[in-house]
Amino acid sequence: MTSPAGRVPAGPNGVAGQPAAGANGRSTALPEKAADTTAEHPWPVRTLSMKIAGYVEKMSPLWVEGQVVQLNRRPGSPTCYLTLRDTDVDMSLSIVVPATTLDAMPTPVSEGGRVVVHAKPVFWTKRGTLHLDARQxxxxxxxxxxxxxxxxxxxxxxxxxxxxxRKRPLPFLPRRVGLICGRASAAERDVVENARRRWPTVDFEIREVAVQGPSAVTEVSEALRALDLDRSVDVIVIARGGGSFEDLLAFSNESLVRAVAVAVTPVVSAIGHDVDTPLLDFVADVRASTPTDAAKLIVPDLEEQRSGLQATVARGRRCVAQRLGHERQLLDSLCSRPVLAEPTTMVTTRREELDRLTQRARQRVLARIHREQDRVAHLRTQVLALSPQQTLERGYAVVQHADGRVVMDRADVDVEELLRVRVARGDFAVRPVTERAPSGGAGSRSRRTARR
Known part of the structure; x- marks a missing residue:
């Protein structure tokens, strides 16, 4: 094979830009920057390792905090090896510390302890690993x-x-209880046994996790999320027995506390004893002083509920009996009244009253009829007395013209006019005739000839 044109062999240290021997002995030039590398112009592993070592070497010493999860100290060895883990997430770094530094500490370092280390990052090119060279x-x-x-x-x-x-109430009788506890722990036995002693059919979904140490926060948080997504779980209990302040630090972790705060399912905190108050107690929906107390909170007592139910049934029976007795007395009182003792009394009384009212109405109607009859007779007498017929009966007559007009004035009568005279019993016609008196007489005299 022939090397690509323009490549210069690198030196034995393999640094980019220095000559390097190719496969056929010809020299090649390495790219100066990582962005300049290609499949045809790659960096050797040694070059990348030395580049990373150079970058890490430029870092200043720093202080870092974490939890000791592993401590390797060989007798007679001047160097000790620690594994420092983040207190919130599953990330760790290796630390190399002189044995004299650990011996100078007032309190020996043990696994699970939280420490602050002043160290310088170092990249080991041979293995491609990063560790911290601890100084304090x-x-x-x-x-x-x-x-x-x-x-x-x-x-x-x-x-x-x-x-x-924002705290949610616990269900009266949960279908399933989620329990997060330590592996084969006393807290698990306290919760399960006491809960089943109170309600034998209670169902548990148990998640055994680490409740102490570097992985406690991660495992408890993951178990909480899994139970919160299970729709059959109605309440979640996080339980742990008593311990020192450092042992319970995981339940004051911010990420765990926030995971409990966003959970949809109600959460019961049962951490340690009554005097222990991790931050989980404040954010949980219900705080139990002990795991045993948590069992009393999540399920009711069967005997207590049975006694309460029996008392309620007995009280209901007494109330029903009292109500029936009262209604029976009221019914007897109503039945003893005359109207119910003799039901026909109401009809008889109403019939007599109706007869009296009917008789009174009949009498008033007859009296009114009699009065009106007398009034009609009186008016009839008046009408008869004032009628023209009565006037004619007294000897008067009514004289009318041929057209029916009544003669009111003598001047209205013509000579030889045929007039009609109405008397009491019939009528007849007359004609007025005028006669002159004899000469030499004192006056004249009129004479009327009547014809029947």
Whole structure:
């Protein structure tokens, strides 16, 4: 094979830009930057390792905090090896520390302890690994941890995660109880046995996880999310027995507390004893002083419920009996009244009253008829007395013209006019005739000739 044109053999150290021997002995030139590498112009592994070592070497010494999860210290060896893990997530780094540094510490470092390390990052090119070269190690004191927890508590309270109005009530009788506890722990036995002693048919979905140490936060959080997604789980209990302040630090972790805050299923915190108050107690929906107390909170007592039910049934029976007795007395009182003792009394009384009213109405109608008859007779007498017929009966007559007009004035009568005279019993015609008196007489006299 022939090397690509323009490549210069690199030196034995393999640094980019220096000559390097090709497969056929011809020299090639390596790219100066990682962005300039291609499939035809790659970096050797040694070049990349030395580049990374160069970048890491430029880093300044720094302070880093974590939890010791592994400590290897061989007798007689001047060097010890630690594995430092993040307190929140599953990430760790290897640390090389002189044995004299650990011996100079006031309190020996043990696995699970939280420390602050002053170290310089170092990249080992032979194995391609990164570790920290520790220069000073300090244990995180309880006072400092308490101060951090108080600060975190203030932040969470300001965000409203401790508010009472956001806490959800527990179901009266859950279909299934999710339990997060340690592996084969006393807390698990306390919760399960006491809960089943109170309600024998209670169903548990148990997640056994690490409740202490570097993996506790991750495992508890993952178990919480899995149970929260299970729709058959109505309540979740996070239980752990008592322990030291450092042992319970995992349940004051911010990521775990926030995971509980966003859970949809109600969460019961049963961590340690009554005096132990991790931050999980403040954000959980219900706090139990002990795992045994949690069992009393999540399920009702069967005997207590049975006694309450029996008392309620007995009270209901007494109330029904009292109500029936009262209604029976009221019914007897109603039946003893005359109207119900003799039901026909109501009809008889109404019939007599109806007869009286009918008789009174008949009498009033007859009296009114008699009065009106007398009034009609009186009016008839008046009409008869004032009628023209009565006038004619008294000897008067009515004189009319031929067209029916009544003669009202003598001047209206013509000579020889045929007039009609109406008397009481018939009528007849007359004609007026005028006669002159004899000469020499004192006056004249009129004479009328009547014809029947």
């Amino acid at each position: 190690v300090r244990q995180v004191g309880v006072g400092e941890l308490l101060a951090r927890l108080e600060q975190l508590k203030g932040v969470l309270r300001a965000e409203g995660l401790f508010d009472r109005d």
